[in-house]
Amino acid sequence: TQLLEQSPQFLSIQEGENLTVYCNSSSVFSSLQWYRQEPGEGPVLLVTVVTGGEVKKLKRLTFQFGDARKDSSLHITAAQPGDTGLYLCAYWTGNTPLVFGKGTRLSVIA
Amino acid sequence: DSGVTQTPKHLITATGQRVTLRCSPRSGDLSVYWYQQSLDQGLQFLIQYYNGEERAKGNILERFSAQQFPDLHSELNLSSLELGDSALYFCASSPAGRYGYTFGSGTRLTVV
Numbered sequence: 504t505q506l507l508e509q510s511p512q513f514l515s516i517q518e519g520e521n522l523t524v525y526c527n528s529s530s531v532f533s534s535l536q537w538y539r540q541e542p543g544e545g546p547v548l549l550v551t552v553v554t555g556g557e558v559k560k561l562k563r564l565t566f567q568f569g570d571a572r573k574d575s576s577l578h579i580t581a582a583q584p585g586d587t588g589l590y591l592c593a594y595w596t597g598n599t600p601l602v603f604g605k606g607t608r609l610s611v612i613a
Numbered sequence: 614d615s616g617v618t619q620t621p622k623h624l625i626t627a628t629g630q631r632v633t634l635r636c637s638p639r640s641g642d643l644s645v646y647w648y649q650q651s652l653d654q655g656l657q658f659l660i661q662y663y664n665g666e667e668r669a670k671g672n673i674l675e676r677f678s679a680q681q682f683p684d685l686h687s688e689l690n691l692s693s694l695e696l697g698d699s700a701l702y703f704c705a706s707s708p709a710g711r712y713g714y715t716f717g718s719g720t721r722l723t724v725v
């Protein structure tokens with residue numbers, strides 16, 4: 504099983520700050536997904552990236568898939584308390600169910 | 614509401630007991646996945662069903678079993694429970710093919 508490393512494991516920032524979290528592997532992926540999980544809830548799909556170098560934006564969130572399709576990043580601009588949660592990346596090979604990283608736990612303080 | 618329904622939301626039981634967790638997938642989704650989430654291991658895949666048949670198995674213990682019924686709802690049975698089985702158990706569903714998963718709100722199992 505390919506391994507997804509997410510960093511940092513924990514992040515606590517003030518409202519209005521920018522941040523970037525990372526999802527890295529030594530393997531090449533056909534696609535990669537990002538999910539956000541809030542306390543007491545299941546993960547919710549944010550985005551799927553497929554093409555190397557692809558950049559997708561979702562309001563203040565910017566997702567990038569590495570050129571070699573081995574890594575991805577999530578950048579949040581002007582973080583808000585509502586962004587607090589566990590951010591998970593996951594890969595899908597087409598033959599196996601999604602495999603998740605352990606996530607980055609983000610806390611945005613007002 | 615994600616469209617995936619899991620019951621119960623909380624479950625407290627003693628070691629050695631057996632419990633059944635239930636999941637109703639989103640309307641139209643044929644695949645159901647079960648995941649276990651703990652603080653140290655993250656989200657671990659247990660088992661997948663597709664249209665009533667087992668499709669893939671992950672790190673599922675022999676004490677655990679699952680099935681998917683003709684109406685596509687699924688049940689996860691956990692037996693001979695141990696303290697270490699305490700965790701969040703999530704069900705997710707998806708249509709066939711390369712789509713994201715829709716997760717339920719989970720069942721928090723506490724074994725005492």
